[in-house]
Amino acid sequence: MDLFDKFKPIAEAYAGLRAIGADPFKVAFDRIVSPTVGMIGNSEVVLAGTNNYLGLTFDPNVIAAAQKGAAEFGAGTTGSRIANGTYSPHKLLEEELAAHFGLDQAIVFTTGYQANLAVVAGLAGPQDVVLIDADCHASIYDACKLSGAQIVRFAHNDPASLDRRLSRLDRDASNKMVITEGLYSMFGDVAPLAEFIEVKKRHNAYLVVDEAHSFGVFGPNGLGLAEAEGVLADCDILVGTFSKSLAGIGGFAASSLPQFDLLRVAARAYMFTASSSAASIEATRAALREIKAQPKLRDQIWSNAKRLHAGLAGAGFKLCASPSPVIGVDMGDPGKAAAFWNALLAEGVYVNLAIPPGTPNSTSLLRCSVSAAHTPDQIDFIVERFTTVAARFAAADAAE
Amino acid sequence: MVGTAAHDELMGELAGMLDKLNKSGVKITRATDFNADLNVDSVAVMDFVLEVEDTYDISIPINLLSEVTTVGDFADVVARARADN
Numbered sequence: 136m137d138l139f140d141k142f143k144p145i146a147e148a149y150a151g152l153r154a155i156g157a158d159p160f161k162v163a164f165d166r167i168v169s170p171t172v173g174m175i176g177n178s179e180v181v182l183a184g185t186n187n188y189l190g191l192t193f194d195p196n197v198i199a200a201a202q203k204g205a206a207e208f209g210a211g212t213t214g215s216r217i218a219n220g221t222y223s224p225h226k227l228l229e230e231e232l233a234a235h236f237g238l239d240q241a242i243v244f245t246t247g248y249q250a251n252l253a254v255v256a257g258l259a260g261p262q263d264v265v266l267i268d269a270d271c272h273a274s275i276y277d278a279c280k281l282s283g284a285q286i287v288r289f290a291h292n293d294p295a296s297l298d299r300r301l302s303r304l305d306r307d308a309s310n311k312m313v314i315t316e317g318l319y320s321m322f323g324d325v326a327p328l329a330e331f332i333e334v335k336k337r338h339n340a341y342l343v344v345d346e347a348h349s350f351g352v353f354g355p356n357g358l359g360l361a362e363a364e365g366v367l368a369d370c371d372i373l374v375g376t377f378s379k380s381l382a383g384i385g386g387f388a389a390s391s392l393p394q395f396d397l398l399r400v401a402a403r404a405y406m407f408t409a410s411s412s413a414a415s416i417e418a419t420r421a422a423l424r425e426i427k428a429q430p431k432l433r434d435q436i437w438s439n440a441k442r443l444h445a446g447l448a449g450a451g452f453k454l455c456a457s458p459s460p461v462i463g464v465d466m467g468d469p470g471k472a473a474a475f476w477n478a479l480l481a482e483g484v485y486v487n488l489a490i491p492p493g494t495p496n497s498t499s500l501l502r503c504s505v506s507a508a509h510t511p512d513q514i515d516f517i518v519e520r521f522t523t524v525a526a527r528f529a530a531a532d533a534a535e
Numbered sequence: 536m537v538g539t540a541a542h543d544e545l546m547g548e549l550a551g552m553l554d555k556l557n558k559s560g561v562k563i564t565r566a567t568d569f570n571a572d573l574n575v576d577s578v579a580v581m582d583f584v585l586e587v588e589d590t591y592d593i594s595i596p597i598n599l600l601s602e603v604t605t606v607g608d609f610a611d612v613v614a615r616a617r618a619d620n
Contacts, residue, residue, distance in 0.1 A: 264596075267583065285596040303594045448611050492576040 190508025351380025565607025
């Protein structure tokens with residue numbers, strides 16, 4: 136009897152993946168040259184699986200801000216804001232995020248994962264019901280589990296499924312918290328937020344929208360899908376991350392609920408963890424300024440997303456959703472997905488391998504994330520390499 | 536509940552709904568294990584729950600699934616939810 140015995144099925148599946156080629160979960164880049172190029176040894180790899188949507192990680196203003204943050208406040212924060220104090224950049228970022236959203240308050244967390252833990256497990260308790268979209272991120276599932284609340288799952292992007300579940304709960308007096316995402320990270324599909332809001336209002340429920348993948352990308356000011364759909368004021372809490380469009384590490388929640396600030400003394404994911412480094416917070420503040428100053432970044436990312444989507448669709452690949460900065464390519468089965476992923480990496484293209492049970496509908500997919508920093512030539516290179524590998528696989532299949 | 540006509544009827548209905556997940560065509564009994572016998576992962580079980588909830592117009596919080604490994608365990612959860620409805 137061993138502590139690790141329970142992982143036998145996972146260990147076997149993982150060994151099977153490693154037998155196909157490189158370890159998809161331990162890809163190590165020796166150098167990151169730019170938002171879209173990395174080096175593995177002496178080989179240059181075009182990065183199409185980074186979530187670096189606006190390409191701001193190498194923006195000179197963002198890097199200078201990170202350096203200034205480290206120089207002025209030190210490398211780390213060495214503690215939590217509750218016990219060890221808040222540094223002024225964290226407070227300024229909260230004010231700037233709240234102002235950016237036009238909401239009363241924003242709270243900064245150490246990671247996006249912890250932002251969800253704090254909001255869901257901090258606010259919902261055993262007397263409450265949390266209703267989650269079936270395809271919500273693992274951090275939301277984990278947060279629900281931690282909360283002790285009743286967790287009711289509704290069909291992905293299906294307002295009628297949510298409506299039926301809320302109707303069944305209408306007779307009990309518990310608070311209901313509904314959670315959806317904006318842009319979903321695996322298939323690249325988006326939530327029908329306006330319809331969800333109509334349902335949640337009718338049942339007097341709270342709505343939390345995780346804009347981790349949609350902030351910076353959607354909406355006239357890059358605020359996310361809620362802004363793009365014109366429903367921002369109807370969302371009770373917006374959650375987001377700094378580790379995608381905002382080029383840092385951290386997360387946030389923004390809201391105009393009157394007692395929202397209580398989360399700081401109620402959420403263990405805020406209280407019992409070290410706050411982000413000043414370098415990361417200053418980088419995020421600078422990235423937020425760039426998002427405001429450079430609306431062209433959103434034009435670029437959408438232009439690139441459409442180019443890659445059209446290229447892959449035109450080459451005959453089965454894509455999981457309409458064009459968006461996340462493009463899921465359905466590969467059919469895990470073995471083929473892993474083999475294709477390896478072949479792409481060898482051809483100089485890095486994408487993400489996503490296989491069940493971590494994917495919706497047991498889909499095995501190669502997930503591409505597009506950046507505003509990709510050049511049209513890089514997008515065409517990605518399509519060309521996908522096509523080359525597919526042709527090689529088709530020839531091998533035909534030869535069997 | 537086990538051994539009653541209502542239980543047998545419920546088991547029959549659940550077996551019917553499980554048909555599409557039962558790729559190897561095993562006979563569905565109370566002892567059928569979702570993972571070991573049907574090779575169904577946790578996400579697919581949760582998707583099956585969505586269908587069962589709508590079929591019987593009941594709420595099955597996923598907290599209740601942590602102890603469910605067999606179809607019989609699940610039938611008991613469904614029966615309790617229907618009784619509470």
